[in-house]
Every structure is written in C-alpha cells, then in structure tokens.
Amino acid sequence: MTFLVVIIILALVFDYINGFHDAANSIATIVSTKVLTPFQAVLWAAFFNFLAFFVSKYIIGEFKIGNTIANSVHADFINLEVIFAGLVAAIIWNLLTWWFGIPSSSSHTLLGGFMGAAVAHAKALQVNGVDVINYVKVIPIFMFIFFAPLIGMIIAFIITVIIVNICRKVAPHKAEKWFKRLQLVSSALLSLAHGGNDAQKVMGIIGAAIIFYDKTQGINLTFNEFVNHYMWVPLASFTAIALGTMSGGWKIIKTMGTRITKVNSLEGVSAETAGAITLYVTEHLGIPVSTTHTITGAIIGVGATKRLSAVRWGVTINLLWAWILTIPVSAIIAAIVYYITSIFV
Template sequence: MVTLLIVIVVLSFVFDYINGFHDAANSIATIVSTKVLTPFQAVLWAAFFNFGAFFISKYVVGHFGIADTIAKSVTLDKGDPYALYVILAGLISAIAWNLITWWFGIPSSSSHALIGGLIGAAVARYKTLGVVVAAKVIPIILFIFAAPLIGMIIAFIITIIIVHLCKRGNPYKTEKWFKRLQLVSSGLFSLGHGSNDAQKVMGIIGAAMVASHYIPDLGHIPDWVPIMCFVAIGLGTMSGGWKIVKTMGTRITKVTPLEGVAAETAGAITLFLTEHFKIPVSTTHTITGSIIGVGATKRLSAVRWGVTINLVWAWVLTIPVSAIFAAIAYYILVLFK
C-alpha cells in the first residue's frame, strides 16, 4: 500500500511536470509570436508566475478549492484495496493522452484528461456510473464549452474597448506600450494557470492519501504537497512545448501586442473567476477562446476556423478517450496485483 502511494505521488509530479510542459504554450504563445520576449525568456517568465501562484492560492484566496473538486469527482471506498489502482490508472491515462497530443501539437486539456482518467478507472472498478459525483463533474464538462466562450466574449469586448481608446494614438508608441503591458498580462495568465492546474495534482495526491489512510481527510494534506505541485508545474513550464506554441501563437490567428494583451487579460479573468467558484477548467480552452475572440474583432475570416474545429474535436474527445485508456490501464494493473 505504501509503495503504491509513493508511486502515485511520484507519477503525480511527473504528470504535473508534463502539464506545465504541455501548457507552456498557453502562457507564452502570444508573447512569443509578438516577439515581446524570446522563447527562453518567455518560459522563465511564465515559470516564475506559475510557481508564484502558490502564494496567491494559499495566502490571498485562502484555500485550494480546485484540489478539493478534483479529489471528490469520483467516490472511492476508503476500505477498498483497489482504490489506489483506480487513481494510478487515471494518472497513467492522463499522462499518455498528454504525451500523444503534445506529439501531434494539439493543445488539449490536461485537466479533462485527468477527470476522464479517474472516471474511466472508477467505472471499470465499480461497474457503475454511480461512482461519478455529478455535482462535481457536470460543471467541469459544461465548462469545456463555457470557458472558451467566456474567454472569447471577454477578449472581444476588451479588444473593442482598447481599439476605440487608442484609435487616435501614435501607432509606434501604442505598440511599444502594449509590448510592455503584455509582460503584465502574460504574468497574470500564468498566475491563473499555476493556481488552476497545480491544484488538480494536489487533488489526486490528496485522494490517494485518504484512500491509503495516510491522512484522515483532505483538510490534512501536508504542506510539502502543494509546494512540490507548484514547483513541478513551474519546472515543466520552463521546458516549454514548442509544437503547441506554434499552433496557439500563429495558426489560429495572427496576434499583435495589443491583441495579445486583450487575449491574456481575458484568459486570466476567466481563470480567476472559475477558481473562485472551484471549477477546474482547461487553461488551453480558455486562452484558445480568448485568441479567437481577439481575431473575430477584425473579421471572422481572420480566424482559421479549420484549425479551430480540429481543436474542438480534440477537446470533445479528451474525456471519453482518457476514460477508455484508464479502464484498460486499470484492468492491466490489477492483473499484476
């Protein structure tokens, strides 16, 4: 039992690292595509704010609500000797999906891969959908579509306001100012990304610790767990995910510094709102919707809808495919129990 818990904790940090690696594009795609920072400078900038999000969540927000939501998304019997296998299978599935989508340069959701993995493994174990906690999971599924839509609307509004305010300004000076502001907006988005995504891994580790009786409940997660989760996602972000940077920064629509500020600010607002309501969302979906909203202010044809439709398909397939992967992983794992 202890060995299995250690394996889950280590794999959770691996997943967190890959999550940061996979999602680095979310934080830096626009700032790299507008040439405000070099790719190396951008990942260092994003990694700093990803880790800094720990202090915001702990000392400003005052709780890790998203971790709690993830941990309680499925019901695991405390006395079940197979509960840790369910969590391990979900993790393996999420890691596999992340690596597959990274390889093909598809900005999919690490969050939904994790949720799908937990659901698939839990259903495989208990043979019923009743183990899925609808009150936790339904909002997460709804926000597959709501998060990018909210980001898109906010980005559209912000862009219109900025363009209206700056229409009589000197173009050269305006662009120079927005390049500076992009440092702020990308930092804010990285804060949102770190606080949202690192907590998901906290939830997994917390659920495993409760299932193995290492702690009595989620309120007793040791302090080293959140710290290591935020460190891992920061290190992953520093490694970057250049294939996805290309998709996010150039293939959806061309982005100027002004539009980068609008997209990142809209994405950050969306992430802060969803964290307030303890709803784990995809930072990938959020920033993609924001970039689309920015592109749509020019004209709808400025958005490369063919690329966007492919992204939506990846989003829709993430949970069911991850669930299938996890169910298979669970059945394989119990063979070697």
Template sequence: MLTLLVIIIVFAFVFDYINGFHDSANSIATIVSTKVLTPFQAVLWAAVFNFVAFFISKYLIGGFGIANTVAKWINPEFINLQVILAGIIAAICWNLITWWFGIPSSSSHTLMGGFIGAALAHAHGFSNGHIDVINYSKVVPTFLFIFLAPFIGMVIAFFITILIVHLFKKSNPYKADGWFKRLQLLSSAAFSIGHGGNDAQKVMGLIGAAVIYYENSKGNHLDFKQFVADYSWVPFTSFLCIALGTLSGGWKIVKTMGTKITKVTPLEGVAAETAGAITLFLTEHFKIPVSTTHTITGSIIGVGATKRLSAVRWGVTVNLMWAWVVTIPVSAAMAAIFYYITMLFF
C-alpha cells in the same frame, strides 16, 4: 500499499511536469508570436509566475478549492489506489500523444476522463447498477466549462479588444505598439498565475484522494483540509513541478497557439491574455477546474473575431475542438485498460 502510494505520487508529479511543458504554450504563445520576449525569456517569465500562484492560493485566497473539487470527482467508495494510478498513467499517455502532434488538448479533462474511466472499470461500469460512481455535483460543472470557459474567454477578449481599440484610436501607432508590448509582460504574468493556480491544483487533488484513501484504510480519519495541513509539501511541490515543466517549454503547441489560429499583435496579445486571466481567476473563485488551453484558445478566437470572422482560421479551430471532444472518452478508455493491467501487479 505504501509502495503503491509512493508510485502514485511520483507519477502524479511526472504528469504535473508534463502538464507544465504541454501547457506552457498557453502562457507564452502570444508573447512569443508578438516578439515581446524570446522563447526562453517567455518560458522563464511564465514559470516564475506559475510558482508565484502557490503563494497567492495559499496566503491570499486561503485555500486550494480546485484541488478539493478534483479529489471529489469520484465518490469515495469507488476509489482505491489502483484507480488513481490508472487514471494518472492514462492522462500522462494522452498528454504526450497530443504534445507530440502539437494539439493543445486539456490536461484537466484528460485527468477527469482517466479518473472516471478507471473508477468505472473498478465498479464494473454502470451496468452493475453503480450509477453513483461519479460525484455529479463536482463533475458536471467541470464538464460544462469545457464549452463555457472558451466562450467566456472569447466574449471577454472580444469586448476588451473593442474597448482598447476605441480608447487608443487616436494614438500614435508606433508608440501604442511599444506600450502594448510592455503591457503584455503584465497580462502574460497574470495568465501564468491563473494557469499555475488552476492546473497545479489538479494533480494536488489526485494526490489528496490517494493519501486520504491510504490514511483512512489505516483507520486514520483524514479529510481534505487536514490533508493540506499534514502534507503541506504536496501543494508546494505541485506548483514547483508545473513551473519546472513550463520552463521546459512546448514549442509545437506554441506554434499552433501563437500563429495558426489567428495572427496576433501586441494589443491583441494583451486582450487575449487579460481575458484568459480574468476567466481563470473567476473559475478558481468558484472552485471549478477548467482547461487553460480552452480558455486561451477562446480568448485568441475572440480577439481575431474583432477584425473579421475570416481572420480566425476556423479549420485549425475545428480540429482543436475535435481534440477537446475526444479527450475525455479516449482518456477514460485508456484508464480502464490500465486499471485492469494495474490489478495484475498490485
């Protein structure tokens, strides 16, 4: 069983790294498209603040609430190590597929779909009377924020853009552009902190569920708070891996996020990133794991909509939304298959 736990931890950190380069576009797309930083400078900037988020979560916020939520997506009696491994493998596969095709899908929701799909396979589905496999109090808010996070980001970005345009309407355009290029460094850093604080905790939550199952199976009672205290290297490594992944960059998705949804100026980049950061900070406060991809996409749409609705390339946006919709069921189906395969070997 220890060998399986080690394999899970390794795969979880691999997913964390992939999540970093898959989602690096979220933090840097606008700052690259407005030419404030070169692509390498941008990923370095984002990676540093992804890691800074560890210290903010640990010492300022005082905990890892999102990780605790993820660890409790499935009720404990339907969790075993094979379930967690199958969920992580499915999430890795879907993230790589969407990265290859340049689709900014949600790492959060592929993890959730994978975890649920494997657990349902373990419990032989709902048909066996196991309607309590899923911890609905934790899953339903996460599911609702598939739609709420981009909407909130869009609304905040819309009003921030309108406010900025109104405040600076008499400014020299050239000087204002220079100021907003500098401000984009701050807004990008804020969004990167939000990204690190949100996404690194998701993998940490799955590792926590695995470690808690392992320790409890040995007769050592362990809850999530004790897990964080006893395995302090897990949160540190989770944030480090996502930062290293961000440093690797995900250029195909950068192109989609930075240019295909709507053309973004430095002013609009500040508005989109600030709106995205505010949304992520709010959801972290309420311990709800959300998609940073959905959040920044909604924010960019909100910025584009201030010019005119036709400024948003709705064809691209609709395609992205289809990817969001299919992520959970496809990940769940893949995880169920991987669960049965995993059971043959462990």
C-alpha cells in the same frame, strides 16, 4: 506504501508534463509578438506558475480546485489502482497530443482518466457505474468545457473593441511600445492563473491517494485537513508545473501563437487578460477548467474583432474535436490500464 510513493511520483511527472504541454497557454502570444524570446518567456511564465502557490495559500486561503478533483469520484470507488490507472491514461493522452501539437486539456484528460478507472473498478465490484461519479462536482466541469472558451472569447472581443476605440488617435508606434510592456503584465497574470488552476488538479489526485491510504491506516482526513498535514504536496505540485513550463512546448506554442490567428501586442494583451479573468473567476468558484480551452477561445475572440475570416476555422475545428474526445478517450485508456494493473497488483 511503495505503491503510494509510485503514484505520487507519477502524479508529479504528469504535473511536469502538464507544465510543458500547457506552457503555450501563457506565452504563445508574447513569443509570437516578439516581446520576449522563447527562453525568456518560459522563465517568466514558470516564475509566476510557482508564485501562484502563495496566492492560493495566503490570499485566496484555500485550494478549491484540488478539493473538487479529489471529490469528483465517490470515496467508495477510489483506491490506489484507480488513481494509478487514471494518471497513466492522462500521461499517455497528454504526450500524444503534445507530439502532434494539439493543445488539448490536461485537466480533462486527468478527470477522464480518474473517472474511467473508477467506473472500471465499480464494474469489477459489480456496482452500477452511475453511482460512481459525484455529479455535483463533475457536471459544472463538463459545462465549462464549452463555457470557458466561450467566456474567454466574449471577454477578449469586448476588451479588444474597447482598447481599439480608446487608442484610436494614438500613434501606432507609441501604442505598440506600450502594449509590449503591458503584455509582460497580462502574460504574468495568465501564468499566475494557470499555475493556480492546473497545479491544484494534480494536488487533488495526490490528495485522493493519500486520504485513501490514511483511511486504510485508520486515519480519516477531509481534503482541507490533508492540505494542513501534508503542505509539501501543494509545494511539490506548484514546483513541478513550474519546472515543466521551463521546459517549454514549442509545437503547441506555434499552434497557439500563429496558426489560429495572427496577433499583435494589443491583441495579445486582450487575449491574455481575458484568459486570466476567466481562470480567476472559475478558480474562485472551484471549477477546474482548461487553461488551453480558455486562452484558445480568447485568441479566437481577438481574431473575430478584425473579421471572422481572420480566424483559421479549420484549425479551430480540429482543436474542438480534440477537446470533445479527450475525456472519453482518456476514460477508455484508464479502464484498460486499470484492468491490466489489477492483474498484477
């Protein structure tokens, strides 16, 4: 029981880190266009991160992404040591990328850590590692590593082109005034989508831990039954990510808001709206995607409407390498942590 409590606390710590790591996703453009101060922006984003709980619970009616994460590894290869190792690996990678200002995916580092520890556990049991992963759940997640930023980029490009053509005859100062107001709406929508997407991932990990522990006590729960029995878990998960967002992530905000391409209010609205649309669609499908990848793709799409050279491709390529490395590096770290943990636990 003590180890389970440690894992739950660690998961909420990861959730908090995820919040300040990914704060830039929904507020980078609103800060760079000076619509809100950084402090105002993080409060704004945090409020909508938490509000996402009520949207998921009472409007959508279920937590599909949490279910996907909890079932990404076959139940036979889940135990508390596996979940612990995956969380430690995810926290290490998140802190490293945060320190260097690299907007990597908290979602993928969590998934990579979970799978890496599970495969290490299977090897310890002398079971073929191929049988560990639930590919029906995992393959769409891998596909959307590339699809999510691409979809965000295309939608942002289309929205920007449409807006520019509609507002062609509007006085620039008047248009700027309206788009600064609209940025409050678009950033709120993105923060809502971010909360609904990312808080559920931690909720899924905690769910996997509690479901495993209950099983050892002779209680068998599905994920939806777990949610109904332990409603404090989603509440705690959404609260932790909101508190993390309030802490901010200024290095990543600088990268997202200024280093990829310079954006104005109109372009901020386009990028945030495109990111929100992409996240809402994937949440409806139950596919955990990276909010970081999605909004980065949207910002690139906005920059590409001016000219391709407006996008700083050197920075973008470095981000792409970080994205590709996230899952395998997290998996390797988790496997190492699992072997160390199994010695002492």
